[in-house]
Amino acid sequence: MLHERGLPKYFWAEAVNTACYIVNRVTVRSILSKTLYELWKGRKPNISYLRVFGYNCFVLNNGKDNLGKFDPKADEAIFLGYSLTSKAYRVYNTRTMLVEESIHVQFDESNKEAHPPEQIISDPSQMIRTRSSLQNEVNHSAFISQIEPKSFEEAENDNFWILAMQEELDQFKRNDVWELVPRPKDHSIIDTKWVFRNKLNNSGTIIRNKARLVAKDFTQIEGIDFEETFASVASLEAIRLLLSFACLKVFKLFQMNVKSAFLNGFIVEEVYVEQPPGFIDSCFPDHIFKLKKALYGLKQAPRAWYERLSTFFVDDNFVKGQVDTT
Known part of the structure; x- marks a missing residue:
């Protein structure tokens, strides 16, 4: 995943977490014809919000403190995965150089490869659901x-x-x-x-x-x-x-x-x-x-x-x- 998207090696933990997250929701047990998520939760997972790891996106600065009149309304980011505690995306903000969890993420709709229909099992035209806000940040200076x-x-x-x-x-x-x-x-x-x-x-x-x-x-x-x-x-x-x-x-x-x-x-x-x-x-x-x-x-x-x-x-x-x- 890292090699395909040209990302640095220190994102390996994000790649592993995202891979496990996807496998639990799309891998079907041949005997029971159910995903691991369905066996654990008792209901089918909604995977219409899934996106391709490592693609470009924009994290909106909605609700952020000290946002000036002329400050950018969004920052360029790289999609890294999904929050394990809420319905938020995990993205790497290229301006602040931080990993953020936020619902206010807009994907580059002009790039069809960013979310191809064949990778979305449910209706491809379905919009991303509104998700609860979370603004946890992880400083990558912890890795140096x-x-x-x-x-x-x-x-x-x-x-x-x-x-x-x-x-x-x-x-x-x-x-x-x-x-x-x-x-x-x-x-x-x-x-x-x-x-x-x-x-x-x-x-x-x-x-x-x-x-x-x-x-x-x-x-x-x-x-x-x-x-x-x-x-x-x-x-x-x-x-x-x-x-x-x-x-x-x-x-x-x-x-x-x-x-x-x-x-x-x-x-x-x-x-x-x-x-x-x-x-x-x-x-x-x-x-x-x-x-x-x-x-x-x-x-x-x-x-x-x-x-x-x-x-x-x-x-x-x-x-x-x-x-x-x-």
Whole structure:
């Protein structure tokens, strides 16, 4: 269900609850020809209000306190399921980033897949019944850590930060960043450390625990561990020129963020780093990692990423500007 709708994994509990809710109302026991709900309640369930998990909807702000004259009358939301204590829907409010239970939910009627007739056993044209109001809210910050550890020793006892570190290493594996090799005798080894940050949204709410493995670049020796450094910085004049030209031509501007950008840059130097703290290979505890791509903290990481990105654009017939050659 999560994969089909493209929802994050932390909604797994909502998916399980919704699946159980549906199964109890539509699964028929072949012997008795009754649903589980009918066997338990003694009456047939009304399932005309069922909707497809994960579809877009709007939660109306009816009756909410401090609603100003110009405040939106509804917020975009994602349908997650049904309340177990009332006749309310459970939705994820994309503005407040909270899970709410409310009867004031309006589904996107323009999307036929949101509530196909074949998924509604009773009359498809029947309207959703009026249901009792409930405004319970669940803050998803309960599923993330609120404290930023200063060291690995502080983070190793927190399951949320352990998960964040594992996600970072999974990204390394997908990008083929390094390979585990025996420790060389005639080459310097760069140490690594974990850096922990809480990522915030525009309203200052913590939305994610981010762990990043970085190299301790102060141990790098110029001419041995790296040849040259470079950091591309966009000039203010180039940005103003781009915005002015887009306004003149009525163009749309799109901004793109490359996740773990430096991990995509190839390095030509032979660089070795220690295994990350807390994730030592039990079979080869004395081995180290030989880098294939740049690692955050390396002095040559910005240059490696810029060369990879610049080559891609040039090969795709883009031309460097005269105001800002980067």
